[in-house]
Amino acid sequence: MKKFLKWAAVAAVVIVAVLAIVYRAVNRVPSENLTPSERVLAIFEDGGCVSCHSENPKLPFYAELPVMGKIVKQDSDSGYRAFDIVAMNEALKSGSSVHPVDLAKVEKVVLDGRMPMAKYYLVHWGSSLTRAKTDVVLDWAWETRRTMYDDAVCEALATEPVRPIDLVIETDPLKVALGKALFFDTRLSVDNTISCSSCHGLNTGGVDNEQYSDGVGGQLGGVNAPTVYNAYYNFVQFWDGRAATLADQAAGPPLNPVEMACESFDEIVAKLAADKEFSKAFCAVYPQGLSQETITDAIAEFEKTLITPDSRFDLYLKGDETAVTAEELNGYSLFKKYDCATCHAGQNLGGLSYELMGLRADYFGDRGLELTIEDNGHFKETSLERDRHRFKVPGLRNVGLTWPYFHDGTRATLEEAVRDMAIYQTGVTIKDSEVADITAFLKTLTGKIDGKYLTNDNAE
Numbered sequence: 001m002k003k004f005l006k007w008a009a010v011a012a013v014v015i016v017a018v019l020a021i022v023y024r025a026v027n028r029v030p031s032e033n034l035t036p037s038e039r040v041l042a043i044f045e046d047g048g049c050v051s052c053h054s055e056n057p058k059l060p061f062y063a064e065l066p067v068m069g070k071i072v073k074q075d076s077d078s079g080y081r082a083f084d085i086v087a088m089n090e091a092l093k094s095g096s097s098v099h100p101v102d103l104a105k106v107e108k109v110v111l112d113g114r115m116p117m118a119k120y121y122l123v124h125w126g127s128s129l130t131r132a133k134t135d136v137v138l139d140w141a142w143e144t145r146r147t148m149y150d151d152a153v154c155e156a157l158a159t160e161p162v163r164p165i166d167l168v169i170e171t172d173p174l175k176v177a178l179g180k181a182l183f184f185d186t187r188l189s190v191d192n193t194i195s196c197s198s199c200h201g202l203n204t205g206g207v208d209n210e211q212y213s214d215g216v217g218g219q220l221g222g223v224n225a226p227t228v229y230n231a232y233y234n235f236v237q238f239w240d241g242r243a244a245t246l247a248d249q250a251a252g253p254p255l256n257p258v259e260m261a262c263e264s265f266d267e268i269v270a271k272l273a274a275d276k277e278f279s280k281a282f283c284a285v286y287p288q289g290l291s292q293e294t295i296t297d298a299i300a301e302f303e304k305t306l307i308t309p310d311s312r313f314d315l316y317l318k319g320d321e322t323a324v325t326a327e328e329l330n331g332y333s334l335f336k337k338y339d340c341a342t343c344h345a346g347q348n349l350g351g352l353s354y355e356l357m358g359l360r361a362d363y364f365g366d367r368g369l370e371l372t373i374e375d376n377g378h379f380k381e382t383s384l385e386r387d388r389h390r391f392k393v394p395g396l397r398n399v400g401l402t403w404p405y406f407h408d409g410t411r412a413t414l415e416e417a418v419r420d421m422a423i424y425q426t427g428v429t430i431k432d433s434e435v436a437d438i439t440a441f442l443k444t445l446t447g448k449i450d451g452k453y454l455t456n457d458n459a460e
């Protein structure tokens, strides 16, 4: 018996040694002769990423087997629900730029050693991300990040996913002045009671601090008003992304029956044209005259000036270590640790992609309210099931001033929003002290306009 155990132990050691050798052999790092993109692509290929992160993956033969097949399909479905890797693979192949959110997500799962999942690489030898492969992917990710932005981030922070507002947007001051006047002009509404600023007060964080906004005649909308500050950075406008540009967006509220409720832009043009002084000033800048196109163009031009740089966090990113406290900095570390910076990335900490509300827990089920049309998010636009409950990620600059939160305005305080984001998007319940630190970090994102920190007149 003893002898048998001894031999068994020796055999086990030999088997493990052989496995380790084979494992290393099949798990080679792609050749250094390849470009960084080609190496990363090869690592993704070995990692089987595409079989769990694309719409119609070619699944292995055992996906047809009864028990195993079910597991494989489940992983593939929930993987695709969480992340679609196809655009990134295409960009790597063609040498075009990788999307900043895709980059942040891949960086994070690789940093955490989360992908591919263990049950995958235990079956697919050679797929696991060894230390050496991890280094290749991270070097590539950081170099890509570095070249993606032409900003003044200090060398030590040059690979951070959150970026300072650092661009000078060229605007035409004459158009800006007209756009500003229109932004405050109640003649854009049917009964001359509501202007853009009624719901997007520039002294109240660019919002109205209401769950839903009051339109003409006190009608309530069905979705929370996002801020106009830094909306310029959004890749599309509205929660569901239905407007491609700021000018497209500005055409919406005047004709929206529960907002400004005009029948058509002709009605607005007629009112403005009757104002001789205004129409003269307008036609001096827009010789083509008053129209939906020129009115919305002027408003969009004004909105390009609603940018809030020089937040304390921006100063920190540019190298001023005294700009933020230890607590706030810890909040930023936690913001990255809990995946927040994968969706809330870039200059506006969001506004770059559509993401699922309730990625890791059932937000709408727990909310307990009846589902509304607005809850469908981007699905309203595409009718694709995958887009249901996907929203354009809100930017988080000045978020300390823009309560209440979420598209449904159901979270009154920033603390609640932070705690619930961790639950529904990251799948963790975080400690009160962590909520406090992340909230403190988010409050460092309040920026300046005309050289002064933005404030909110509705704050006590």
Ligand code: HEC
Residues within 6 Å of the ligand: 043, 044, 047, 048, 049, 050, 051, 052, 053, 075, 076, 078, 079, 080, 082, 083, 105, 106, 109, 115, 116, 117, 120, 359, 360
């Ligand atoms: C066996 C299937 C499978 C493979 C192979 C796989 N993933 Fe995933 N991946 C998943 C699942 C499932 C999730 C969702 C996890 C969750 O929601 O907790 C996910 C999530 C992700 C996410 C989204 C971030 C997140 O935390 O939700 C990224 C990015 C990702 N995977 C990248 C990769 C990369 C890169 C590879 C290849 C190196 C890879 N995955 C391989 C199944 C897989």
Ligand code: HEC
Residues within 6 Å of the ligand: 183, 188, 194, 195, 196, 197, 198, 199, 200, 213, 214, 215, 216, 221, 223, 224, 225, 226, 227, 228, 231, 234, 236, 237, 238, 239, 240, 246, 249, 250, 253, 254, 258, 259, 260, 299
């Ligand atoms: C009655 C209140 C109300 C009025 C008036 C109003 N808005 Fe809005 N605004 C909203 C709401 C609510 C949303 C979100 C709607 C949605 O996503 O479907 C929104 C969305 C926006 C957005 C998109 C921001 C983002 O992050 O997606 C911009 C920009 C904007 N409004 C600018 C304007 C301008 C310019 C005007 C005047 C022409 C205006 N709004 C008039 C309530 C209003």
Ligand code: HEC
Residues within 6 Å of the ligand: 335, 338, 339, 340, 341, 342, 343, 344, 354, 355, 356, 357, 359, 391, 392, 393, 394, 395, 396, 399, 402, 404, 405, 406, 407, 408, 414, 417, 418, 421, 422, 425, 426, 438
């Ligand atoms: C998977 C992508 C994703 C992740 C991860 C994520 N968020 Fe969000 N975040 C969103 C989306 C989408 C919304 C809008 C949801 C809605 O309104 O229904 C949002 C909304 C918010 C809001 C409210 C903004 C507003 O103006 O209403 C805050 C604050 C926020 N997130 C902070 C965080 C924090 C903190 C974390 C990390 C704990 C985090 N998010 C993680 C996608 C994400």
